Amino acid sequence: xxxxxxxxxxxxxxxxxxxxxxxxxxxxxxxxxxxIGAGGLGAPAAMYLAAAxxxxxxxxxxxxxxxxxxxxxxxxxxEDVGKPKVKSAKETMERMNPDVKxxxxxxxxxxxxxxxxxxxxxxxIDGTDNFPAKFLINDACVLEKKPFSHAxxxxxxxxxxxxxPGEGPCYxxxxxxxxxxxxxxxxKQAGVxxxxxxxxxxxxxxxxxxxxxxxxxxxxxYLLTFDALKMEFRKVKLPSNTHNCAVCGDHPTITEPIxxxxxxxxxxx
Amino acid sequence: MxxxxxxxxxxxxxxxxxxxxxxxxQVEMPDYVTISVNDVFIDADKRADTVLKDGDTVEFLYFxxxxx
Numbered sequence: 001x002x003x004x005x006x007x008x009x010x011x012x013x014x015x016x017x018x019x020x021x022x023x024x025x026x027x028x029x030x031x032x033x034x035x036i037g038a039g040g041l042g043a044p045a046a047m048y049l050a051a052a053x054x055x056x057x058x059x060x061x062x063x064x065x066x067x068x069x070x071x072x073x074x075x076x077x078x079e080d081v082g083k084p085k086v087k088s089a090k091e092t093m094e095r096m097n098p099d100v101k102x103x104x105x106x107x108x109x110x111x112x113x114x115x116x117x118x119x120x121x122x123x124x125i126d127g128t129d130n131f132p133a134k135f136l137i138n139d140a141c142v143l144e145k146k147p148f149s150h151a152x153x154x155x156x157x158x159x160x161x162x163x164x165p166g167e168g169p170c171y172x173x174x175x176x177x178x179x180x181x182x183x184x185x186x187x188k189q190a191g192v193x194x195x196x197x198x199x200x201x202x203x204x205x206x207x208x209x210x211x212x213x214x215x216x217x218x219x220x221x222y223l224l225t226f227d228a229l230k231m232e233f234r235k236v237k238l239p240s241n242t243h244n245c246a247v248c249g250d251h252p253t254i255t256e257p258i259x260x261x262x263x264x265x266x267x268x269x
Numbered sequence: 270m271x272x273x274x275x276x277x278x279x280x281x282x283x284x285x286x287x288x289x290x291x292x293x294x295q296v297e298m299p300d301y302v303t304i305s306v307n308d309v310f311i312d313a314d315k316r317a318d319t320v321l322k323d324g325d326t327v328e329f330l331y332f333x334x335x336x337x
Contacts, residue, residue, distance in 0.1 A: 041336040069337075129337030152333025159333045173310075179301045179332055187335040197336075223330060234276055236328050239310045 001026070007099065011053055024213035025053060029099060031212040034058040034121035036109055036137060038085040040187070040197030041151050041204060042127030043075035048205035050093035050100045054212070057093060058121060060105040061085040072194035109133060111257040114140040123208045124148035127201065129187060131178035132260035138163070138171035140257045142248045147211055149204040149219075154190050156228040158200035161219050161238070162207045168221035173242035173249075178260050199226060270323035287311065287319040287327075296329055303330040 003011070003022055007029075014020045014028075031054050035042045038061040049057055065073075065080045065088050073085075080088035086104035093102050109117065109128075114136055118124050124146055126137045134150065141148040145165040152159050163170045203224070210216045223236045247254040270283050274294060281293070287306070291299045304311045305328045311319055321327070
């Protein structure tokens with residue numbers, strides 16, 4: 001389908017890029033991205049993808065907006081407190097760009113629903129706040145052969161990696177199993193600087209856009225780490241000796257997603 | 270001998286083991302840190318036996334669970 005005059009104007013700064021052009025913009029308009037978690041990472045990722053004209057954006061979150069979210073979750077505003085995060089996120093995205101169809105999923109992901117949920121999407125963004133969900137998303141994406149962006153943020157630090165089936169290690173290759181409950185601090189316990197979600201969540205949106213338009217190098221086989229206090233990014237090469245990985249290795253022992261004990265980043269004060 | 274740890278070069282004693290480096294670098298919660306040496310993951314049960322060599326590159330990869 002041809003771009004309308006309004007779309008040509010709206011996306012003109014994309015279309016002028018040789019890597020995007022009208023062709024790339026149409027790919028974006030036809031793309032489907034699922035964002036799991038409408039929080040610190042999911043908020044900026046969703047907003048940039050909506051602004052970019054990603055045609056279908058799914059957003060998953062079981063929580064309601066709380067006052068303590070607003071220091072960083074910029075898709076929600078003061079008047080949204082008490083509202084389901086997916087509803088607030090949908091309203092913001094639709095205000096930003098009427099080209100975008102937003103599907104909302106007001107629920108937690110678990111082993112029973114994750115595979116079906118991700119199946120209809122082209123790219124998945126993990127914006128969750130706990131290890132059980134991160135391993136669940138990784139395993140489901142490996143099993144369903146879906147590309148996804150992992151990210152984590154805490155204090156003044158962030159990390160990011162991209163999994164594309166057959167093109168490098170998965171999250172479980174790097175971190176074999178979730179840490180025991182309370183072994184690694186959550187954001188509530190340790191805090192997080194608000195703009196960290198903006199930096200890392202925007203990079204997740206960037207990876208999704210690059211994957212959709214098929215340009216540039218993705219963070220496959222690398223873990224990007226960001227230390228805001230030192231203002232230092234590092235692109236750490238990940239080993240390729242991952243044939244023993246329990247989910248993506250040569251002889252996988254995980255053939256279905258697993259529900260680990262939940263240790264969420266409780267945001268209530 | 271000279272090794273590179275998390276991107277920073279440093280002079281260390283010859284025959285330094287991975288557990289000694291973990292202590293030297295004051296790695297927090299080392300049980301939950303993934304370690305690679307020269308782009309190869311080191312299994313947790315192989316750490317104690319891993320002796321570093323001149324020119325080795327070591328990376329510590331930390332769990333980061335937040336997204337909230």
